[in-house]
Amino acid sequence: MSEGLNYTFLIDTFFIALSGVPITLLVTIVALLFALPLGFLLALTRINQVPILNWFSRIYVSFVRGTPIIIQIFIVYASVPLILSLFFEKYNININVYNINPIWYAFIVFSFSTTAILIEVFRSALSTVNKGQLEAAQSVGLSNFQAYRRIVIPQALVVAMPNICTATVNLIKATSLGYAMSLQEITLKAKVAANVGYNYVEAYIDIFLVYIILCSLVEYGFKLYEKRLRRYKYVSA
Amino acid sequence: MLKIKDIHKSFGKNEILKGVDLSIDKGDVVVILGPSGSGKTTLLRCINFLETADSGKATFGDLQVDLHDASKKDIHTIRQKTAFVFQNYNLFNNKTAIENVTEGLIIGRKIPKAEANNIGKKALDKVGLSDKYDSYPSLLSGGQQQRVGIARAVALNPDIILFDEPTSALDPELVGEVLTVMKNIANEGTTMLVVTHEMSFAKDVANRVIFMDGGVVVEEGTPHDIFVSPKEERTKKFLKRVLPEDYTFYI
Numbered sequence A: 001m002s003e004g005l006n007y008t009f010l011i012d013t014f015f016i017a018l019s020g021v022p023i024t025l026l027v028t029i030v031a032l033l034f035a036l037p038l039g040f041l042l043a044l045t046r047i048n049q050v051p052i053l054n055w056f057s058r059i060y061v062s063f064v065r066g067t068p069i070i071i072q073i074f075i076v077y078a079s080v081p082l083i084l085s086l087f088f089e090k091y092n093i094n095i096n097v098y099n100i101n102p103i104w105y106a107f108i109v110f111s112f113s114t115t116a117i118l119i120e121v122f123r124s125a126l127s128t129v130n131k132g133q134l135e136a137a138q139s140v141g142l143s144n145f146q147a148y149r150r151i152v153i154p155q156a157l158v159v160a161m162p163n164i165c166t167a168t169v170n171l172i173k174a175t176s177l178g179y180a181m182s183l184q185e186i187t188l189k190a191k192v193a194a195n196v197g198y199n200y201v202e203a204y205i206d207i208f209l210v211y212i213i214l215c216s217l218v219e220y221g222f223k224l225y226e227k228r229l230r231r232y233k234y235v236s237a
Numbered sequence B: 001m002l003k004i005k006d007i008h009k010s011f012g013k014n015e016i017l018k019g020v021d022l023s024i025d026k027g028d029v030v031v032i033l034g035p036s037g038s039g040k041t042t043l044l045r046c047i048n049f050l051e052t053a054d055s056g057k058a059t060f061g062d063l064q065v066d067l068h069d070a071s072k073k074d075i076h077t078i079r080q081k082t083a084f085v086f087q088n089y090n091l092f093n094n095k096t097a098i099e100n101v102t103e104g105l106i107i108g109r110k111i112p113k114a115e116a117n118n119i120g121k122k123a124l125d126k127v128g129l130s131d132k133y134d135s136y137p138s139l140l141s142g143g144q145q146q147r148v149g150i151a152r153a154v155a156l157n158p159d160i161i162l163f164d165e166p167t168s169a170l171d172p173e174l175v176g177e178v179l180t181v182m183k184n185i186a187n188e189g190t191t192m193l194v195v196t197h198e199m200s201f202a203k204d205v206a207n208r209v210i211f212m213d214g215g216v217v218v219e220e221g222t223p224h225d226i227f228v229s230p231k232e233e234r235t236k237k238f239l240k241r242v243l244p245e246d247y248t249f250y251i
């Protein structure tokens, strides 16, 4: 084994790690598409004290927040195939559960865990918009839905945006745990490449670089968007 | 024009409104006085369905509704006939002054945007904010915000405007500008139901004064009746507390 870094490997593996970005982003985007609306709706049930649902969201949040994601991955990865194979057997569906692409499990785990985070993000953001504005909107003839869409949500979003950004960046980083279920994302791809010649340090540097670039870009995108959203506050805030 | 009959409302075990009747004619300026906690805000909120009364009937012109279980459609109709000015202004913080005023016109009433903007500008002119069309609420003083709140109500051209202590969140030096605006729109014949502690407004502008205490109307009459010759002991006590020692009443 040679001393020092293997630069050719470093550069080659950088691109291998980079080729994991689409999967990482796909999982992130699917999880957000699922978690943003659901998290928002469940946050509403918390704010408005909707019976049962409110209670459900609270338990749900404490469950997900109280367990490491890696454990959630293990649970889903181990139990969903069992349940599915029983189900497939019963209905004579001819699919081998062990051939299911692990990305589906990733979708499930990260969608559910992100939902829990966003419930809390939206709950605190919604509570910063005073109820009086909602009432004023109703009194000038807006429906509840219109009042939320035009008055409450735009303001809550501005407040929530930094936290949504943090949640997204955390989510991107958390998808690296997908390697535990053979998800072909950044970390797994680089590690597999490293296995051949034991170039782990190089691989880790590449993984590090890819995440830092990816996360910085995402944060920058959020900053731009935030600026546009908070137009109405620019002088006072 | 607006009649309220036997309205009751409790929060939990607390009965806040214990059978209030109210009758307002077109062009009336009715002031409700009463100590804090007597149910004045709750009464206004029940009329606008921001709170659901436990029982009671309302008649708006030829529309009769049960205040406890009105249909969505009736609630919408009544909100079109009424407008609310809030103690804390409750402006839409993400909208400019003009957008605050036109929101209800464009979205609530489906009036075309250009027309709504004209109405909105006229309403803001009326409250002396011709130079603030495009200001966001965060850039306006409390008095200016409340004037936008009044413009928002006026623009809807409602049958009646409900004011809930419109000046009590304001710094003393800003109260005058808001009262002046209210006086102006009263002089134009706007029907108003005003909860306030501004005795000068009650005395100079109202044509009827209602004194509420403990969830009931204790006494009502002309400003002269109430301020000069109140009949009820509770009214006298209240007035003694809120009016300055040497307060004299001239008609």
Ligand SMILES: Nc1ncnc2c1ncn2[C@@H]1O[C@H](COP(=O)(O)OP(=O)(O)O)[C@@H](O)[C@H]1O
Pocket: B011, B016, B034, B035, B036, B037, B038, B039, B040, B041, B042, B043
């Ligand atoms: N949403 C509510 N829940 C519980 N109690 C309330 C609520 N709103 C008002 N109250 C109570 O009702 C009473 C009368 O309130 P309010 O109508 O605001 O009186 P006023 O406007 O005359 O000061 C107060 O004691 C207040 O605590």
Ligand SMILES: [Mg+2]
Pocket: B040, B041, B042, B164, B165
């Ligand atoms: Mg009050």
